[in-house]
């Protein structure tokens with residue numbers, strides 16, 4: 133089997149707050165193989181961004197720190213690097229793009245200067261070469277008339293164009309790993325389609341690995357080889373895209389999928405809902421973090437926390453039902469899928 | 481009298497002046513809404529979709545008379561909303577309400593939830609404090625909020641709960657028509673479905689009519705009876721929801737629908753990827769505004785503006801060469 137480019141192992145991240153130190157992610161493990169796209173999905177506040185910031189060690193600048201765990205990248209542990217070393221790895225071998233392209237662009241420099249700068253820093257290019265490469269990168273990401281655009285400022289471009297510039301900037305140094313945190317969330321679907329197409333094309337051409345964070349299961353279905361589902365700071369399910377969509381086993385994953393106003397389901401009917409809301413990291417429930425919202429919770433769920441383990445090849449789940457009564461649960465789950473969810477709605 | 485439409489908008493234009501220089505000379509206009517006509521039937525949900533900046537919110541505000549149209553007329557239950565006396569106007573303002581996207585931004589953070597929900601009652605009904613409080617309790621229960629929390633501030637509530645506060649306020653005066661402008665767009669899917677269920681329930685119970693503005697097409701498809709598609713200030717297609725999604729007639733609608741990522745990994749489908757950006761509404765392309773990006777464009781398209789015309793039962797499209 134091919135080796136993983138990135139292996140996040142039991143990553144626990146904390147923030148210093150007024151209430152003391154709080155854990156934002158707890159023993160998170162995610163692996164990304166070469167040329168693979170792994171999608172990290174989950175509701176807002178579940179710890180997706182914190183995970184990506186921890187991998188990049190940007191968490192150190194956001195009032196947080198890695199408490200334990202490893203971030204293995206090419207056999208080196210990024211979690212143990214000092215910040216100067218990280219500065220060199222960041223933007224060079226691993227690049228990151230964020231939801232808001234404007235936050236990554238400096239309004240007072242032309243986009244050409246900004247792309248060239250990182251090339252001069254990381255690749256020791258001359259200014260002239262760097263500028264040439266910047267034009268080439270803009271062309272690569274599908275910006276028309278790159279010779280003109282390279283001299284423009286971010287405010288002279290639309291949101292979609294700016295996100296392309298950010299991608300050009302991130303890819304300029306040929307990173308092996310791209311971490312993209314909701315890169316299309318702020319964009320219209322038509323522009324999103326352009327950007328996702330672009331990422332797919334560039335991945336094929338450059339052989340890059342991608343960790344794509346999204347809250348949109350549709351985007352995940354379209355992009356992912358594997359999917360990791362996050363809830364309240366932990367990974368609750370992980371598997372190939374087919375397994376997650378065809379045979380989700382964690383009640384939270386099942387709920388997320390059923391809540392999507394479906395193309396298949398009955399239009400205008402009552403939608404499936406997961407009752408309640410995601411807990412705050414300062415007030416996590418005991419046992420399984422999902423138990424107050426889980427329609428299948430049993431007594432054990434309130435007391436003991438289930439850990440993520442492989443239940444079938446290519447699929448890991450953190451849920452007691454999948455350990456003790458997995459067959460019973462699976463059969464039930466199939467029979468119930470939509471009909472059962474309606475009953476849940478009524479019971480609430 | 482049996483009218484077809486509760487809301488009827490005829491040839492609505494809304495132009496915003498672009499000013500420049502020391503003297504603030506008007507150097508042009510943003511044609512945010514440019515000659516749009518449509519109607520909403522009593523009790524129906526009319527979905528309005530299109531990319532950001534195409535004029536959805538502006539059209540919604542003009543329909544509610546929160547913003548004066550540059551030209552054109554809006555009829556509510558047959559009455560021209562621009563030609564009413566003070567008393568009729570007060571009545572209209574009770575009948576027509578809006579729910580915004582950002583529940584936090586639209587709720588005053590220094591008001592208690594009971595003040596926020598009760599304000600319309602105080603202003604319009606001059607009800608006593610006790611009557612208002614009773615009604616607030618009733619409204620909070622109706623939208624699934626715990627009434628014992630009414631004397632708290634909005635920031636103590638989650639995003640979904642704040643959206644429920646906004647909904648409770650909007651239905652306080654028992655309106656007949658509500659514009660929901662991206663009301664569920666900022667919510668996570670699990671919370672989104674809770675709020676959508678609430679809106680559908682209230683519609684049934686109160687006989688509400690909705691103009692449901694959203695860029696999330698899955699949501700619009702679920703909740704709407706009919707859908708209007710806007711592009712750069714123009715209404716380009718109107719159809720029953722199922723017809724529109726089964727067979728879009730306007731090339732822009734087709735591109736928009738094909739861009740939706742579908743939660744089904746086995747059907748990664750070919751899609752129509754539009755080239756380029758949406759042009760500026762200050763300087764829209766000649767003829768059909770979609771022609772520079774349209775894969776079907778022919779010579780006539782850059783010269784003649786296609787009118788929105790009836791092409792079938794309950795089906796209108798503005799295109800010289802509609803898809804079939």
Ligand SMILES: Nc1ncnc2c1ncn2[C@@H]1O[C@H](COP(=O)(O)OP(=O)(O)O)[C@@H](O)[C@H]1O
Pocket residue numbers: 147148149156174175176177178179180181182183194195196412413
């Ligand atoms: N700088 C910070 N200080 C304290 N808490 C934070 C900080 N950044 C994020 N958090 C908390 O960490 C949790 C996870 O946040 P985040 O990773 O941003 O979620 P997601 O990206 O999944 O929406 C949230 O409860 C959030 O409030």
Ligand SMILES: Nc1ncnc2c1ncn2[C@@H]1O[C@H](COP(=O)(O)OP(=O)(O)O)[C@@H](O)[C@H]1O
Pocket residue numbers: 496510511512530531532533534535536537538539761
């Ligand atoms: N008050 C205003 N002054 C000037 N331009 C405006 C104003 N409100 C909206 N616009 C412009 O009108 C166009 C349509 O905006 P809007 O109705 O908000 O679109 P949507 O809701 O579809 O995103 C945009 O180009 C926007 O910039």
Ligand code: SF4
Pocket residue numbers: 382383384420421422423424426427428429430433438450451452453
């Ligand atoms: S462990 Fe229990 S509460 Fe948690 S998801 Fe499984 S069944 Fe539900």
Ligand code: SF4
Pocket residue numbers: 730731732768769770771772774775776777778781786798799800801802
């Ligand atoms: S009128 Fe012409 S350019 Fe416009 S949508 Fe129809 S075919 Fe395309």
Ligand SMILES: [Mg+2]
Pocket residue numbers: 180181182313
């Ligand atoms: Mg995030």
Ligand SMILES: [Mg+2]
Pocket residue numbers: 536537538662
């Ligand atoms: Mg808007």
